[in-house]
Amino acid sequence: MKPRIVILGAGFAGHTAALHLSRLLKHQAEITVVSPGNRFTWFPSLIWVGTGTMPADNVHFTLAPVYERIGVHYVDGRATEIHPDENTVAVERGDGSRELRPYDYCVNATGPFLNFAATPGLGPQTGNTWSVCSVEHAEQARDHYLAVVAELEKGQRKRLVIGTGHPTATCEGAAFEYLMNVDADLRRRGLRERADLVWLSNEPEAGDFGVDGVEMLNFGRLVTGASLVRGLLDEADVRSIMAAGVTKVEPGRVHYEQAGADPASLDYDFAMLIPQFRGIPLRYVAADGSDISKDLTQPNGFMSVDGDYTPKAYDQYRGSDWPAVYRSPRYENLYAAGIAFAPPHPLSKPKKSAGGAVIQATTPRTGMASGIMGRTVAQNIADQIGGRPPSHHARLSEIPAACIASMGNSFWSGSAASIIMTPVARDFERYPKYGRDMQLCTLEVGLGGAWTKRALHSAFLWKLQARPGWPLIPE
Ligand SMILES: Cc1cc2nc3c(=O)[nH]c(=O)nc-3n(C[C@H](O)[C@H](O)[C@H](O)COP(=O)(O)OP(=O)(O)OC[C@H]3O[C@@H](n4cnc5c(N)ncnc54)[C@H](O)[C@@H]3O)c2cc1C
Numbered sequence: 001m002k003p004r005i006v007i008l009g010a011g012f013a014g015h016t017a018a019l020h021l022s023r024l025l026k027h028q029a030e031i032t033v034v035s036p037g038n039r040f041t042w043f044p045s046l047i048w049v050g051t052g053t054m055p056a057d058n059v060h061f062t063l064a065p066v067y068e069r070i071g072v073h074y075v076d077g078r079a080t081e082i083h084p085d086e087n088t089v090a091v092e093r094g095d096g097s098r099e100l101r102p103y104d105y106c107v108n109a110t111g112p113f114l115n116f117a118a119t120p121g122l123g124p125q126t127g128n129t130w131s132v133c134s135v136e137h138a139e140q141a142r143d144h145y146l147a148v149v150a151e152l153e154k155g156q157r158k159r160l161v162i163g164t165g166h167p168t169a170t171c172e173g174a175a176f177e178y179l180m181n182v183d184a185d186l187r188r189r190g191l192r193e194r195a196d197l198v199w200l201s202n203e204p205e206a207g208d209f210g211v212d213g214v215e216m217l218n219f220g221r222l223v224t225g226a227s228l229v230r231g232l233l234d235e236a237d238v239r240s241i242m243a244a245g246v247t248k249v250e251p252g253r254v255h256y257e258q259a260g261a262d263p264a265s266l267d268y269d270f271a272m273l274i275p276q277f278r279g280i281p282l283r284y285v286a287a288d289g290s291d292i293s294k295d296l297t298q299p300n301g302f303m304s305v306d307g308d309y310t311p312k313a314y315d316q317y318r319g320s321d322w323p324a325v326y327r328s329p330r331y332e333n334l335y336a337a338g339i340a341f342a343p344p345h346p347l348s349k350p351k352k353s354a355g356g357a358v359i360q361a362t363t364p365r366t367g368m369a370s371g372i373m374g375r376t377v378a379q380n381i382a383d384q385i386g387g388r389p390p391s392h393h394a395r396l397s398e399i400p401a402a403c404i405a406s407m408g409n410s411f412w413s414g415s416a417a418s419i420i421m422t423p424v425a426r427d428f429e430r431y432p433k434y435g436r437d438m439q440l441c442t443l444e445v446g447l448g449g450a451w452t453k454r455a456l457h458s459a460f461l462w463k464l465q466a467r468p469g470w471p472l473i474p475e
Pocket of ligand 1: 014037047077132174337338339365368403
C-alpha cells in the first residue's frame with residue numbers, strides 16, 4: 001500500500017507542501033489535503049481589498065480543480081482531533097459528516113486562530129473594530145472604511161486608528177501596509193487633510209515588525225528600518241503610539257496600556273486592529289482517549305516541533321533554538337509548518353506597562369517563510385518515505401525573508417518599502433555584530449516596489465495554481 005500523507009490546511013504552508021509532495025511523490029504516495037472552504041487566499045493583497053482598490057475575487061482561487069490536476073485528494077473539511085498514537089485525524093466535513101482519516105504522515109498547517117476574544121470588545125463580531133485577516137474581514141473593513149470616506153466627503157473630520165489589538169499580537173507588517181494604503185487612498189481622493197490617522201502598535205519602536213527591526217549597510221553607513229519607518233510616518237503626517245497593548249475596546253473608544261506611561265484611551269471613527277493569534281483549537285488524543293494537547297503544544301496552542309522551548313531571558317536566546325525540520329519531538333510522522341508551529345521565543349524586545357503587562361510583538365511567520373517551511377516538510381517526508389532521516393532544514397535563524405510593504409496600489413503614484421533580511425531571526429553566534437548577514441540585508445522605498453508587489457501577486461497566483469513551470473518560481 002502507498003504511504004498516506006494527510007495535510008491539514010491549504011494556506012501558504014499546507015498548499016505549498018501539497019504542491020511539492022505531488023512533484024516529489026505523485027505515484028509513490030497518496031496525498032490528501034483537508035481544509036475548509038475549497039479556496040486558497042493570497043493574503044498579501046487583502047490590504048487592497050480592505051481599501052476597496054482590489055476586488056475580493058482577485059485574491060483567491062478554488063482549490064479542488066488544482067488538486068485534481070496534480071493528483072492530490074481534497075477533503076472540504078476541518079480537522080478537530082489528531083490521534084497520533086493511532087495515526088488518525090478526526091475530520092468534520094463541510095456537509096456535516098464526520099470521519100476518522102488514517103495517515104502515515106501528517107502535516108499540521110492550520111494557520112492561526114484569530115483570538116479576538118482575548119481583547120474585550122475587539123473584532124468584527126462586536127462591530128467595534130475591523131480586521132483584514134480573511135477575505136470576509138477585509139470586505140467588512142472596506143465597507144466601513146468607505147462609509148467613513150463618505151462622511152469625509154461631506155466635510156466632516158474623522159479619526160482612523162490602525163495597528164494591533166492585543167499586547168502580544170503579530171502581523172504588524174500587514175497592519176502597517178493597510179495604514180499606508182489608507183493614507184494613499186485618502187490622498188488620491190483629496191480627503192487626507194480631514195482625516196487624523198493614528199498608528200497604534202505593540203512594537204517597541206516603529207519598524208520593528210516583530211523581528212527586532214531591520215537594517216542595512218549603505219556604503220558602510222548603517223541605515224535602520226526604524227529611521228525609515230519613522231520618516232515615512234512623519235512624511236504621511238501619521239501620529240504613532242508605540243509599545244502600546246490594547247486592553248479593551250468600547251464603541252468608538254480604544255483603551256491601551258503603554259510602556260513608560262499611564263493607561264490611556266483614544267476615540268476613533270474607524271479602527272482596523274489585528275488580534276492576538278493562537279493555535280487552531282485542535283485536540284490531540286492518546287490511544288487511551290486522554291487529552292494530550294498540553295504535551296504536544298505550547299501554552300499559545302501552537303504545535304511544538306524540534307525547537308528549544310526552554311524558558312530563557314531575552315538576551316539568552318540563540319539561533320539554534322529555532323526548529324530545523326519542523327517535526328514533533330514525540331511522533332516522527334507528525335509535522336507542523338507555517339503559523340501552526342510554535343516559535344520557541346519572540347524576536348522582538350519585551351516592554352512592560354506600568355501595570356506590569358508584557359507588551360511584545362509576537363514573531364511573524366510570513367508567507368515566504370511559511371512556504372519555505374511547507375516545501376521543507378514535503379522534502380523531509382519524501383526523505384522518510386525513501387528510508388532516509390529528514391535532511392532539509394529551514395530554521396528562521398538561517399532562512400531569509402523578503403517583504404514588500406505596499407504604500408499605495410497605483411502603477412503611477414504607488415510606492416512600497418522592499419525589505420530583505422537574512423536570516424529572519426538574528427544569530428549572534430554566526431554574525432556577532434548585527435546577528436544578520438549584512439551583505440544580504442536591504443531596505444528600499446520607491447515606485448519599483450509597488451510594481452514588484454503587483455508582479456508577485458500574479459506570479460505567485462500562477463505558481464500556487466500549479467500552472468506550467470510553477471516549480472521555477474521560488475517560495
Ligand atoms: C492582511 C495580511 C497581509 C499579509 N501580507 C503578507 C505579505 O505581504 N508577505 C508575507 O510574506 N506574508 C504576509 N502575510 C502573512 C501570511 O499571510 C501568513 O504568513 C501566511 O498566511 C501563513 O501561512 P499558513 O499556511 O501558516 O496559514 P494560512 O495561510 O492562514 O493557512 C491556514 C489554512 O488552514 C486552514 N484551516 C484552519 N483550520 C483548519 C482545520 N481545523 N483543519 C484543516 N484546515 C484548517 C485554513 O482554512 C487555511 O487554508 C499577511 C497576512 C495578512 C493577514
